[in-house]
Amino acid sequence: MRALLCERHGPVRDVAWRDIDDAPAPGPHEITIEIDHASVSHATRLLIEGSYQSRPPLPFVPGTEAVGRIVARGTAVSRLAAGDRVVAVSRWGCYAQRLTLPEYTVYRVPDGLDALTALPVPISYGTAYTALLWRAALQPGDAVLVLGAGSGVGLAAVEIAALLGATVIACASTEAKRQAARQAGAAYALAADADLANQVKACTGGVGADIVFDAVGGPAFEHSVRAAAANARMLSIGFAGGQVPAVPLNLLLVKNIALHGFFYGRYLGWTPADERIVHAPALQRCMHTLLDWARAQRIRPAVTAVYPAADLAAALAALETRRVIGKVALKIK
Known part of the structure; x- marks a missing residue:
């Protein structure tokens, strides 16, 4: 089969589209997917450069999120079947025509939902949902400040918080991204500058934000502390x-x-301990909710830019220079 192969840690441009051995036959609790599209994220570059929290053994195929169809399943797999359309999260390996992986972070795409629309759900929407509800205990009426609101995970946080009854204040670097955040449900959309605290307090009657969702870091974090209630x-x-x-x-x-x-x-197996099986029941319930919301258009996941598989460097450049709003993907099939 063909795949993007990282043979040594270094620049993304060194990752090449090559012939490699086919995906192995699935073990008892594994499935094999024929991949159509795979997502691109900031973590992709870190994995390739060898600076992520975990390091795959070299050589390896990057890519952590994909959509496709199941072509084989292990003898112990019962909730998924050959032919099912699925969206999957893996430790790596998604930039290949086929992938064999444990079933624990593979989710069936509901009928009526386009597979490419489902692609951002497990990571971007899963991150936003679990952070806001499991960690920050979001309540209706909370004022939620979302930094980097034009990114895939930022827009997901805007949508989910607004859906659950929060007042969302989006912070983004361009007017186009602020407009996208408004369309996603933000009540207010602000520029990312040093006056953030005063603007947030003006939006909240002088109180500040009850929850700050920060995927950006840097100076924006300190501004957001001052904007917090x-x-x-x-x-x-x-x-x-x-x-x-x-x-x-x-x-x-x-x-x-x-x-x-x-x-x-931690929930996806991206730590040395690989805790996928521990968190699988809770995460499967989370994904069922999110994919059902997407099918019903209560949330609107979107891949806004698709690149050929061999153009990974260009896809990452578009993402990291903030030229795109939302999610970026590679076409694998």
């Missing part, structure tokens, strides 16, 4: 801006703010 819950999701922020602990202290670090990858 007393007793707020802050979610540090990642550092897409490229800079780990300095945490102003004095402000957290005097405002009684709870800071939650949140690594969604």
Whole structure:
């Protein structure tokens, strides 16, 4: 089969579309998928450069999220069948024509939902849902500040928070991204600048945000601490801006703010312990909810840019220079 192969850690341009051995036959609790599309994320570059939390053994095929059809299943697999359309999360391996992986993070795409629409659900929408509900205990009426609201995970957070009755304040770098956030349900859309705290307080009657959802890091984090209400819950999701922020602990202290670090990858098997099987029941319930919401158009996941499989470097450049709104994908089949 053909796949994007990373033979050594280094620049993304060194990853090449090559012939490799076919995917192995599935074991008892495994399935084999013929992949149509796979998503592109900031973690893709980190995996290739060897700077992610976990390192696949070299050589390896990157890619952590894909949609396709099941072509084979193991003898112990009962909830999925050959021919099912599925969306899957893997530790790596999705930039290949076929992939064999454990069934625990594979989810059937409901009838009536386009497979490409389902592609952003497990990671972007799964991150937003579990962070906001499992970690920050979002309640109707909360004021939720979303940093990086034009990204895939940022727009997912806007949609989910608005759907669940929160007042969403979106923060994004361009007017086009702010408009996309408004269309996704944000009540307010603000620029990412040093005046963020004053703007958020103006939107909340001087109170501030009850929840801050931060996948950006850098200076925006400190601005958001100042924009947070007393007793707020802050979610540090990642550092897409490229800079780990300095945490102003004095402000957290005097405002009684709870800071939650949140690594969604723990539920997906992206830690050395590979805890997929432990979290599978809860995550399957979460995915059932999200995919049903997508089918009913209560949320609207979208892949806004699709690149040929061999153009991974261009896809990553578009993502990292913030030229796209939402999710980026590679066409594999």
